[in-house]
Amino acid sequence: MKQQPCRLLHGEVLGERYVIDRIIGEGGMSCVYLTEDLKLPGKKWAVKESMSEPGMQRAVQDEAQLLIKLSHPRLPRIVDFFHVQDTGYTYLVMDYIQGMTLEKYFRGYRGNVNPEFIMELTEQLLDVLEYLHGHEPQVIFRDLKPSNIMLTDQLEVRLIDFGIARSYKQESGEDTVKLGTVGFAAPEQYGGRQSDARSDLYGLGALLLYLSTSGKFSEWITGVERHIRGDLPRELVPVIRKLLQYAPEHRYQSTMEVRSALSRQQSIPVNSSGVQSGTVAGTLVAAVLGASSGVGTTHSCIAFGHFLASRYGKVAIVEMSAKSTAFSRIQEIAEGGKLGSIRKFEINGIHFWRQTARTEVISLLGGSYDAVVLDLGSYRDSERLEEFLRADLPIVIGSGAEWRQHDVVTLARMLSRHPQPGRIYALPLAGEETIQEMRKALGTSKVHALPLQSDPFEIPNSSQQTFAQVFQDYLPSTERKRRFRFRKY
Structure with missing residues (x-):
């Protein structure tokens, strides 16, 4: 320009x-x-x-x-x-507001502003955005960057540049003019759809990530978590991650949801790797990908879902393949041999979704479930890979058999271009020697053996202990006492 x-x-x-x-x-x-x-x-x-x-x-x-x-x-x-x-x-x-811009204040501290200041800034920005978004008509600021935020002598926030603010028009499909500052503006501001309140929430996330990485990043890219300051309040990082989701429907939908997420996270410990223990902001998403066919991916997904249901309230297991027939067979048994057009069914309080398209999954991740397990089948196409890379907990299922270990190593090599610190490798029936060999070959300690489990709907104590290790960074402190049996009609 x-x-x-x-x-x-x-x-x-x-x-x-x-x-x-x-x-x-x-x-x-x-x-x-x-x-x-x-x-x-x-x-x-x-x-x-x-x-x-x-x-x-x-x-x-x-x-x-x-x-x-x-x-x-x-x-x-x-x-x-x-x-x-x-x-x-x-x-x-x-x-005329006396003070200095956030940009100048940030530079004065060489990017190392006080963590308490970042949290107070977050609260003040949520306060003003809540007012703008609640106005009739709704007002979208669209340019939440450091130079557009003034700080008074008492470090109180004032938004100072309304050059590209606009009212939200319900009938409009997209913005007629693409405006915003590169690096802080939401993706939809560059075309394709109209900006709305969620665009400002993306801008908030970009600003907070910028402050949290000492000015190095304003977009959530692979590996960015390694640059986030370790002294930040633990509740902030997962919230920033969700604010910066590419698709508006994957972000928080309102300032109220952001406030709720921050409040919900406040007393949750962080482990040594920087991953939040206990829960994540919004829905916990575990994506399970088979290194090859026939390794027990679906079997493991069902077992994982039942284990999570003992710790979380509302859980769904989602089959993300139009060709798979596994959930169809389960639904026929659960519903007495009948397979109707409704692809959602329930077994002992857990929702199963068979043959679910990616577009349908989006609505499932909007907060209606506490935890979702995605059955991605074996590694084949990039669409499923995207869901794997976006998941809170990505899990690779591979065979512990010596002649099939190469499949796991090959997939790990293909995934190496997408660093994921939290990625887990799970090998059904693998021995301790195999696990040690695979940890060395994969260069990670996050390789677990899954014990024999003939019925994934009933979790024995041996599996409970193993699953607790797999999900240790994401388990709430309180266990829900539930017993599962495969219900037949």
Whole structure:
């Protein structure tokens, strides 16, 4: 975007009222001046000058009128708006806030700001975003970056740049203008759909990740967790991860959900690897991928689901293959030989979803379940691999037989381009010697033997102990006392 030079000089009078003092900010297509008010001697205002595109004057004016109606302690008052007809420039007059931008404050600490400051900043931003998103019509800020956040002398937040804020239009399919700062703006702001409240939540996540990595990252990419500061409050990291999901439907859907997640995480310990113990924000997703066919992937998924149901409230086991027939056979037994069009069925309180498409899984991960086990079948296609890479707990099932160990090593080599610190390898019926060999071959200690389990719907004590090791970083402290039997009709 071409830099637009500031037009006005010291001493010029704008709108027969505002005397230009000096430039206090500029960038992109706008410039901000500090001005003095001729009608109110001694009163200072910040005036933002912007160039409007031809034909957009009316839309810009409508948005300005909306912003003038806003009233919140973390927003500057916008008291006037006008445009100069012969130049195409518009002017937004707002409170002048003394202090410094978050960007300048952050640089002053060389990226090492106090963890308590980050949490307080989070609370204040949630406060103002809740107000904007609850406004009628809803207001989307769309540019939550350090230079657009002012800190007063008391470190109170003020959002200062409403240059690209807009009201949400229910009937609109996508934004007509793609705006936002690269690295902080949500993916949908670059085309394909309209930005909404979840776009601001992505921006919040990008900002928090930026602060949490000392300015190194604002997107959740592979390996980023290694750069997150170890002194951060434990509840923040999984929340940031979910805020930065690519698809809006995978993020938190409101500021209230973010607050709830932060509150829910507060007393959960963190293990030495930086993984949160006890739970994750939202739904725990365990994705199970077979190194090859016939290694017991589905059998293990069912057993994992029943184990998690003893610790979590509402659990689902999801078959993510249109070709698989395993869940169909189970449903026929559970429902007395009948297989209808409804692909969801229940066995002892656990929901089974057979032949589930990826698009359907999205709705299952929106918080309706406490834990979900995804049966991805054997490694074949990239769509299933994406779900594996996005999971909280990715588990590879492989054979412990010597002649099939190569399948596990080969898959691990293929997955090496996608680092996942929490990845687990589980080998049914493998001996201790095999486990030690595979740990050496795979370069990880997270290789477990799964004991003989003839009925995955009934978990023996030996399996309970092993599964507790597999899921140790994600188990709530309180166990739910439940006994499972395969119910037949």
